[in-house]
Amino acid sequence: xxxxxxxRPFPAVRRAGTAPAxxxxxxxxxxxxxxxxxxxxxxxxxxxxxxxRRMLPLGVPVACGAAALTWRIGLPDEHPESLGERILxxxxxxxxxxxxxxxxxxxxxRELRRVRAVAxxxxxxxxxxxxxxxxxxxxxxxRLSAGGDLYAAVATPYGTRVVIGxxxxxxxxxxxxxxxxxxxxREAAHDEPRLGGVLRRLERSVQRHLREPEHRPADDGxxxxxxxxxxxxxxxxxxxLNCGHPWPYRLGGDGGVRPLSTAEPLPPLGxxxxxxxxxxxxxxxxxxxxxxxxxxxxAADARDPEGRFFPLEAVLAEAxxxxxxxxxxxxxxxxxxxxxxxxxxxxxxDDVAFLALHDDRARVxxxxxxxxxxxxxQPSAR
Numbered sequence: 612x613x614x615x616x617x618x619r620p621f622p623a624v625r626r627a628g629t630a631p632a633x634x635x636x637x638x639x640x641x642x643x644x645x646x647x648x649x650x651x652x653x654x655x656x657x658x659x660x661x662x663x664r665r666m667l668p669l670g671v672p673v674a675c676g677a678a679a680l681t682w683r684i685g686l687p688d689e690h691p692e693s694l695g696e697r698i699l700x701x702x703x704x705x706x707x708x709x710x711x712x713x714x715x716x717x718x719x720x721r722e723l724r725r726v727r728a729v730a731x732x733x734x735x736x737x738x739x740x741x742x743x744x745x746x747x748x749x750x751x752x753x754r755l756s757a758g759g760d761l762y763a764a765v766a767t768p769y770g771t772r773v774v775i776g777x778x779x780x781x782x783x784x785x786x787x788x789x790x791x792x793x794x795x796x797r798e799a800a801h802d803e804p805r806l807g808g809v810l811r812r813l814e815r816s817v818q819r820h821l822r823e824p825e826h827r828p829a830d831d832g833x834x835x836x837x838x839x840x841x842x843x844x845x846x847x848x849x850x851x852l853n854c855g856h857p858w859p860y861r862l863g864g865d866g867g868v869r870p871l872s873t874a875e876p877l878p879p880l881g882x883x884x885x886x887x888x889x890x891x892x893x894x895x896x897x898x899x900x901x902x903x904x905x906x907x908x909x910a911a912d913a914r915d916p917e918g919r920f921f922p923l924e925a926v927l928a929e930a931x932x933x934x935x936x937x938x939x940x941x942x943x944x945x946x947x948x949x950x951x952x953x954x955x956x957x958x959x960x961d962d963v964a965f966l967a968l969h970d971d972r973a974r975v976x977x978x979x980x981x982x983x984x985x986x987x988x989q990p991s992a993r
Contacts, residue, residue: 738762738793741966746771748843751940752966755948759785760907760964763793765800770844772800772809775966776856777837777907791820792836806842807889810852813838817880835881839905847896847970849903852889855879857908860924864900866932868924871903902931902943902969909961910947915954926950940967 738761741752746766754760759778764771774796778788795816799809817836839856843849853876861871872892877885897903904927913921930937930946937943944965951963 835879909963
C-alpha cells in the first residue's frame with residue numbers, strides 16, 4: 612500500500628468521533644450520555660419561539676377548518692345532512708371566524724403596544740429629567756401618559772425660564788412636534804434677552820416643522836401647540852406669556868390657592884400669527900414658601916365614570932392645608948397624581964403633565980422687575 616505524505620483523509624469518510632479536537636465545535640460542551648439537553652439549546656434561535664407564539668391563535672381555527680373541510684369532502688354526494696352535522700358545521704364555522712378575529716385583534720394589540728413603547732422611549736429622551744434645584748428653586752415634574760405634553764426648565768442669565776405645553780394629537784406625530792418645540796426653547800432661552808423673543812423663536816420652529824415634507828398632518832388638518840412661558844427672576848418676579856394654555860396655580864404660604872393670572876391668553880402656536888404686541892404679563896412676586904403648580908389641560912378635563920370633572924384647585928388646597936400636607940414639589944405632584952388616577956379609575960383619556968416650582972430661599976425685598984442691590988457698607992466711626 613502506497614502512502615503519500617501530507618495528504619489527510621477526506622473529512623467525509625472519517626468515522627464518527629475521529630475528528631481532531633481542534634476541529635470540534637467549541638460552543639457545544641461535552642455532555643454525558645443520557646444527560647438532559649437545556650431548553651435554550653433545543654431552541655437555539657429565539658425567533659422560532661416568537662413565530663410559534665404568534666401563530667398559536669391561528670392554530671385552532673385552521674385545524675378546525677381543515678377538519679371540517681376534510682370531513683365534508685369525504686362524504687358522498689347522496690349523504691343526507693342530519694341536524695347534528697349541521698350544528699357541528701356551524702360550530703366549526705364560528706370557531707374558525709372567532710379564531711381569525713382573535714388573531715387579528717392580538718396583532719393589532721401588539722402593534723399598538725409597540726407604537727406606545729416607541730413613543731414612550733422617544734418622549735423620555737426628549738423630556739429630560741429635571742434637576743431637583745435650578746436657579747435657587749426646588750422643582751419636580753411628572754407625566755402620566757406618553758403623547759404631546761412637554762415641559763422644560765433652564766437657568767439662564769435672565770432668570771429661570773420654564774416652558775410647558777400641549778401638542779394637539781397623540782403618538783409619534785405629536786412627539787415629533789414636541790421635539791421641535793423643546794429644541795427651539797432650549798436654544799432660544801439662552802440667546803434671547805427678552806421673553807417675547809423666546810416665544811417668537813418657538814413660533815418659527817413650529818411653523819418650520821409643520822411645513823416639513825416628512826411631517827404627517829392631522830386628520831382634520833388642524834395642528835397647534837399650546838405654550839406657557841415663565842421667567843422667574845432672582846428677585847422672585849414672574850413674567851408670563853401664555854398661548855392658549857391653562858394658567859398655573861399659585862400656592863401661597865398661608866394655604867391659599869389662586870390662578871397666577873386671569874388674563875386672556877394669546878392664540879395657540881400654529882393657528883394664527885403672533886400679534887405685534889405680545890403683552891407680557893408681569894405677575895406678582897413669588898415669595899419664600901410659595902409654589903407655582905403648572906399643568907396641562909388633561910388634568911382639568913379629566914372625568915370620573917359619572918362625568919364629573921377633576922377638582923384640581925380643591926385637590927391642591929387639600930394637598931397644602933390638609934392633615935398630611937405635601938412637604939415639597941415631589942410630594943405635591945405625587946399627591947395630585949394619585950388623586951387624579953383615583954378620580955378617573957386609572958383611565959386617562961388625555962395626556963397629563965405636572966410641574967411644580969417651590970421657592971424655599973430667602974431674598975432681599977425688591978420691587979418686581981428690579982435686581983436687588985447690595986447696600987454699601989458704611990465705614991465705622993473711630
